[in-house]
Amino acid sequence: MTRATDVARHSPRRVFRDRREAGRVLASLLSAYRDQPDVIVLGLARGGVPVAWEVAAALHAPLDAFVVRKLGAPGHEEFAVGALASGGRVVVNDDVVRGLRLTPQQLRHIAEREGRELARREAAYRDGRPPVDVTGRTVILVDDGLATGASMFAAVQALREAQPAQIVIAVPAAPESTVREFASLVDDVVCATMPTPFLAVGESFWDFRQVTDEEVRQLLATSTTTAATKSVAAQSAAEVIAAVAIDAPGGVPPFAALEELIGDARVVLIGESSHGTHEFYEARAQITRWLIEEKGFCAVAAEADWPDAYRVNRYVHGIGDDTSADEALSGFERFPAWMWRNVVVRDFVDWLRERNRRHESDGGLRAGFYGLDLYSLHRSMNEVIGYLDRVDPRAAARARNRYACFDHASADDGQAYGFAAAFGAGPSCEKEVVDQLVDIQRNALAYARMDGLIAEDELFYARQNAQTVRDAEVYYRAMFSGRVTSWNLRDKHMAQTLDALLEHLDRHRDAPSARIVVWAHNSHVGDARATEVWADGQLTLGQLVRQRYGKASRLIGFSTYTGTVTAASEWGGVAERKAVRPALPGSIEELLHETGNAAFLVSARITPGAAEPLSTVRLGRAIGVIYLPATERQSHYFHVRPADQFDAMIHIERTRALQPLEPTSVWVAGETPETYPSGL
Secondary structure, eight states: OOOGGGSOOSOOOOOBSSHHHHHHHHHHHTGGGTTOTTEEEEEEETTHHHHHHHHHHHHTOOEEEEEEEEEEETTEEEEEEEEEETTTEEEEOHHHHHHHTOOHHHHHHHHHHHHHHHHHHHHHHHTTOOOOOOTTSEEEEEOSOOSSOHHHHHHHHHHHTTOOSEEEEEEEEOOHHHHHHHHTTSSEEEEEEOOSSOOOGGGGBSOOOOOOHHHHHHHHHSOSSSHHHHHHHHSOHHHHHHHHOEEOGGGOOOHHHHHHHHTTOSEEEEOOSSSSBHHHHHHHHHHHHHHHHHHOOOEEEEEEEHHHHHHHHHHHTTOSSOOSHHHHGGGOOSSOGGGTSBHHHHHHHHHHHHHHHHHHHHTOOOOEEEEEEOOOHHHHHHHHHHHHHHHOHHHHHHHHHHHGGGGGSOTTOHHHHHHHHHTTSSOOOHHHHHHHHHHHHHTHHHHHTSSHHHHHHHHHHHHHHHHHHHHHHHHHHHTTTOHHHHHHHHHHHHHHHHHHHHHHHHTTOSSSOOOEEEEOOHHHHSOGGGBGGGGGTOOOHHHHHHHHHGGGEEEEEEEEEEEEEEEBSSTTOOOEEEEEOOOOTTBHHHHHHTTOOSEEEEOTTTOGGGHHHHTSOEEEEOOOSBOOGGGHHHHHEEEEOHHHHOSEEEEEEEEOBOOBSSOOHHHHHOOOOOOTTTTO
């Protein structure tokens, strides 16, 4: 069996703090071997031993070192022509030997020299103890990573002569090609991550200092199987989490716990690990109601398009033409409409309108609903022109002339515009959208003087539409220059919109400052610096908010282990009710599942004891508007450090699909649950 296909194909860098943490991550992926009496863990000395110790301790298996020495070319010792392993097994690369024209005498001299060093190390490491007997046993061979794999190949060949029952290779990082090569040579390959492109083993570690002989000796002298070791390991991470977890029925923690978590925070970001889970939406709505009623929050800012959300904002303030929440949400026509046109958001919008109506009569502050996203290129252009038609017809004519630059692209198809502009198949409208933004900003003071507060709100709405057009134009052109670039532009736009909204709302308050709750996916809410994508240059809204507001911000993530979800199978596809597979081994979702709790909040901010188990790098699942169970590991998981990614996490063990306002027959029928993991 091989799990090479379970490995990520992202391009992470510096996933692990050090070798010890990498070993703990590997141990979680090797849990099937725990407490098996025939298992032995061998660490390739020296770098593989710290990794192997953590694996052996978690599996309660004996540990030993396996020494492999590289055979370096004469005069170029860093260039390997082969390797020498414990037991005297020599493996050479015949092509390299022929290419360098090395004689048998030269090879023998190199092997003898390295053999003496190998013998010295084995004696120093074991302190007189004999090597463990691997005959007939399952050997887990651990290194700190693979590059060409020459040393590991030599180790495998040497081990075969001792006739073990199985050979399992376990490494934190390796290139996909090397992993697949070994998958055909041994019984199992477990690799935590496969960076693409693969630069070097050390690129996956923050701390990759050289391991000393003394460190190896001390680790080998520290038992991984004694009662004391097992008693420490017995208090598993799941048990630690279970001990500090705060029950949260339906995903809603006690308000006392929320009070302790939120405190005086001004910006609270509440995530979701899918865009189609009922419990995430419902719990978030319930928490938000408490934030508005009890903590004075005055706005919801959602991962939604600005003009569509502002239509809802007008409705909850009792203005505009819509007579129901369903009508107010009808502007959300762009895929995926169910993200906001669903029963939970409809009910929340109705509650917010009624709440605002009550507070209007008693003089209390009302709360609004706003969008942060930038996909509304054409709709925002129309809103800018519509506003200027009312307040400044001559400026509206200038706007029409500038925005006519986009006429060659189909209506509201920003991607088509971006493709054409990026590859010279159509004009770039960058100058026009910048000129229009400057124009409306230059005249803002005159527009604001017209009709008081309502006029100022409408001006703010129009200016943000003009800013959205400007940012969307850049975004759509950047779509074809790289995923990270376009992602960053989008999250920067959301952060800037949030800043502008806070500044705008502050102008209408004496004290205290405006407080906003943000609704967005975990992948935006979480701090990118605690995930593997940060080393690729990717940032997130959560990171930007923390950098801007510091202790006045809170990031809350959601997770689930299994259930159903509303998602499509392709971009623009119909909403389907899909079965969510049980979370993968080594994931934060699996850890929280192992607590045995149905729904709970865990936060190191409230209970410091949660910090250690949440500080280990684990896989984290992210289901967006598309869910592809057959490729789940590659499509929906990435490495995270939950303690730093969020201030708190809310886990709901089993969840159900979010109901769209217009469920199709496909959604109603649902998906026949797949038998996990046969679809892999």
